[in-house]
Amino acid sequence: MTKFNKAIYKNKxxxxxxxxxDLLKEDDFETVVENIYCPGTGCEAKLVFxxxxxxxxxxxxxxxxxxxxxxxxxYEDYVGxxxxxxxxxxxxxxxxDDISIERRKREMLKALDESLNPRERSTSxxxxxxxxxxxxxxxxxxxxxxxxxxxxxxxxxxSIVEGHKKIGPRFSTYFPQEMMLKDSNKNVKTCxxxxxxxxxxxxxxxxxxLGETNIKFILPQSFFNGxxxxxxxxxxxxxxxxxxxxxxxxxxxxxxxxxAQTKRINPDDLxxxxxxxxxxxxxxxxxxxxxxxxxxxxxxxxxxx
Numbered sequence: 334m335t336k337f338n339k340a341i342y343k344n345k346x347x348x349x350x351x352x353x354x355d356l357l358k359e360d361d362f363e364t365v366v367e368n369i370y371c372p373g374t375g376c377e378a379k380l381v382f383x384x385x386x387x388x389x390x391x392x393x394x395x396x397x398x399x400x401x402x403x404x405x406x407x408y409e410d411y412v413g414x415x416x417x418x419x420x421x422x423x424x425x426x427x428x429x430d431d432i433s434i435e436r437r438k439r440e441m442l443k444a445l446d447e448s449l450n451p452r453e454r455s456t457s458x459x460x461x462x463x464x465x466x467x468x469x470x471x472x473x474x475x476x477x478x479x480x481x482x483x484x485x486x487x488x489x490x491x492s493i494v495e496g497h498k499k500i501g502p503r504f505s506t507y508f509p510q511e512m513m514l515k516d517s518n519k520n521v522k523t524c525x526x527x528x529x530x531x532x533x534x535x536x537x538x539x540x541x542x543l544g545e546t547n548i549k550f551i552l553p554q555s556f557f558n559g560x561x562x563x564x565x566x567x568x569x570x571x572x573x574x575x576x577x578x579x580x581x582x583x584x585x586x587x588x589x590x591x592x593a594q595t596k597r598i599n600p601d602d603l604x605x606x607x608x609x610x611x612x613x614x615x616x617x618x619x620x621x622x623x624x625x626x627x628x629x630x631x632x633x634x635x636x637x638x
Contacts, residue, residue: 340369373406426482441590483608509546524590530577
């Protein structure tokens with residue numbers, strides 16, 4: 334049975350939708366089927382084409398076993414039989430609370446640490462996840478998809494969700510060298526070793542590098558608007574100035590991780606946009622500084638030099 338009636342073909346030059354029934358008509362079929370992905374919202378799950386003979390059906394698609402659907406993907410509930418449980422998806426635009434922000438920052442700090450200090454993967458057997466039972470009651474389950482709104486500081490969705498399932502918003506992990514044009518207009522978690530801070534009247538740019546890839550973290554006006562966690566615009570600008578002076582006068586490798594959003598990506602002039610002061614975290618050696626205020630305090634105390 335056909336699980337997907339279409340797929341997204343992606344490579345460096347192309348990003349287009351192909352109907353499942355048209356896959357075998359592609360001139361470069363073998364290359365195409367090696368690069369097809371789920372058509373779901375924000376999903377990066379790879380698909381596998383299964384050829385069928387003798388029954389008039391050219392083939393069908395299924396999720397590659399090594400990939401998972403994104404949290405917001407409407408195809409996430411497909412099972413082996415191709416049956417999808419009855420769910421109603423409701424989109425909510427909201428900000429993020431402090432707990433979910435810190436969790437995402439620590440996930441990126443862990444990914445950075447594993448990149449800088451590769452370890453052998455454990456060969457121990459991991460416990461298998463128990464597959465959730467399908468909703469066969471005939472009732473429609475409400476699922477709220479949370480979309481990040483950079484104009485809001487907190488998560489005000491709880492009063493709306495009221496105990497229903499909530500998914501997202503997803504911030505995908507990307508190292509700078511992994512970002513390509515297809516990753517434009519996404520929520521991301523990323524990182525770099527800091528090299529420079531440029532401060533303007535109502536904005537700033539933090540520059541960094543990872544491997545051989547340069548990246549600019551754009552801090553627009555909204556990064557400084559109002560009071561965020563008790564910090565005024567003047568205080569935040571002063572913290573960036575201290576960070577700027579530190580980078581100009583220290584040989585310490587200081588890394589920054591952040592949640593951000595991409596616009597149209599140019600890999601030769603890579604930029605991401607950081608809209609919230611709370612999104613920044615830092616790492617120097619084995620030490621972690623979970624906020625900009627935290628790293629600045631350690632610079633001023635000469636702990637970080």
